[in-house]
Amino acid sequence: MDTQNPHVAILPSPGMGHITPLLEFGKRLVTLYGFHVSFFVLTTDASAAQTHLLRSANLPQGLNIIHLPPTDVSGLFPPDAAIETRMSIIVRESVPALRSALAELARPTVLVVDVFGTDTFPIADELHIPKYVFFTSTAMLLALLMYLPTLDVEVTGEYVHLQEPLQIPGCKPIQIENMVDPLQDRKNDRYGWVLHQACRYTMAQGILVNTCEDLEPITIKALKEDPILRKIPTPSIHPVGPIIQSNTPLVSGKECLTWLDRQPAESVIYVSFGSGGTLSAEQITELAWGLELSQQPFLWVVRPPSGNEKSATYFTSGGQCGHPSEYLPDGFLTRTQGIGLVVPSWGPQREILRHKATGGFLTHCGWNSTLESIVYGVPMIAWPLFAEQKLNASTLTEELKVAVRPMVLPEKEGVRREEIERVVRLVMDSEDGKALRGRVKEVSDSVLRGLDEGGSSYNSLSNVVNEWKINLQKPIGNVE
Structure with missing residues (x-):
């Protein structure tokens, strides 16, 4: 040495x-x-x-x-x-x-x-x-x-x-x-x-x-x-x-990017709760229905329900978790075929966020994911689960103004499908969403400088x- x-x-x-x-x-x-x-x-x-x-x-x-x-x-x-x-x-x-x-x-x-x-x-x-x-x-x-x-x-x-x-x-x-x-x-x-x-x-x-x-x-x-x-x-x-994470060889998750290649620019809402975040069975059901009702293209990295433990996969992220049909609503995968893509357990987040088709990110507000979303200019729906994520969500929505938050806070009680539909449409298909996207790109330019x-x-x-x-x-x- x-x-x-x-x-x-x-x-x-x-x-x-x-x-x-x-x-x-x-x-x-x-x-x-x-x-x-x-x-x-x-x-x-x-x-x-x-x-x-x-x-x-x-x-x-x-x-x-x-x-x-x-x-x-x-x-x-x-x-x-x-x-x-x-x-x-x-x-x-x-x-x-x-x-x-x-x-x-x-x-x-x-x-x-x-x-x-x-x-x-x-x-x-x-x-x-x-x-x-x-x-x-x-x-x-x-x-x-x-x-x-x-x-x-x-x-x-x-x-x-x-x-x-x-x-x-x-x-x-x-x-x-x-x-x-x-x-x-x-x-x-x-x-x-x-x-x-x-x-x-x-x-x-x-x-x-x-x-x-x-x-x-x-x-x-x-x-x-x-x-x-x-x-x-x-x-x-x-x-x-x-x-944030830099270039790494992509050994899995290529089907995500192939699917994104077929979608219009900034049309897809990406849904992921980080390496450790999990939802209850009831909340997974409501989220599935909310995404379906929004009629927006979505890419959802999904894990099995975990009861009330919101960080159940913190030490085991990326492991095998069964087929999503076992815990998603009956017929959901069939009805949303062609509109959405469901990926079990893990997806290449960096490549997804930087893809031109990705127009929004429903996120747990972990700081690594937050920084990646900001760097790649993607507006967020703040859905904090554990640790300091509620504090991060507050910074994103109130100070930086690069995210929106459901009216019912996810960490206090379940978010119903109608509210999920509303916030997804707001970010992906509204004038407010366009303004949000412009704001996050300004912040991105600033932090990269x-x-x-x-x-x-x-x-x-x-x-x-x-x-x-x-x-x-x-x-x-x-x-x-």
Whole structure:
């Protein structure tokens, strides 16, 4: 390994929503700056989509995937434990394996972990290297989490019982109905784990955020300048996004693109709830009827119903899920043949969103999917399910104005077919929809300029890279 180039160790938490952006970040460090990257993957019940990603990611020379040995976490959390609890414990129990793996490599220049990876910080301290967090969601969520230890002390009772919006210094107030899931029940283990991670963000030398100045100017300014947040203390903030999935060989899903090739421009509503989102049987039925009633061409990535668990496939996305005829309304596939295409479990989202036939996206508002939709100029129907998705939906509809939201919030009660028909028609076949499409394309142009040389995100990442290069020249033990 060339010791003149920085060597970055990257550890994502389990799940496609974390692995994908950190892998793309690693690829960017290698291809743009000549860094070496060791990309560590925690061994869990890996999904088919994750396996596909890691095998077909067109990895540049200098980026090495290292699979850490499996860690026995049986008995450490119940089967129904929340995602935040599971991920935090998996990372914590993998610390010895990561320490051993790093000991076999040349000393890294820096350690980068994501939002659930702060229990690895002592390893960086042992190696006398700086530690950074790559924040895979919005600056708004980061501001909330940076302020969470203060809220935990100052607020009595549940946040969801507050009569007024939650006030974060320098930021737009958070409406209680948009409160992120882990903060809705302070007695649940997931709240304790999120608080645990948030308390440790202050230990990082910096936080890279997968957003940009043009998407969240007010919040980014607050994180960098608000006197209350600066006293926490908030580490240096580096908006480096949008970092989305880049070109990968298409080994499946070609039938989707062939079907899209036959559709008129901007005529198809794409429906997908991300790598982990699932719906109840009743909601799947209503969604099917709503799409049929809208009479709009649709491409629907569908999974079997999951009862009330909205993130049932988070760790197993892309697996086998049976034939859709088993859980879609009787005759639906026959009646919509030629109008819609139903794809079981997984579809090539990047290729679908960038296709000229795609004119709208009914989405769960996961941040990776949101960024992809913005980059490719596709307006959205916001249908949040879990985690911070309600907060994202609020940003998309109220601030960026690139999405619409059903009048009945999906996370509170089921959305009926008539409302689904209405919002699909609004986005796909109305003057308001045309205005929405024009707005998202303006935002797309703006964020893409930020990634170009001299743009805000380009400069932000370049500043971090220069810090790491300087750190490479310092004696071991001298980390600022």
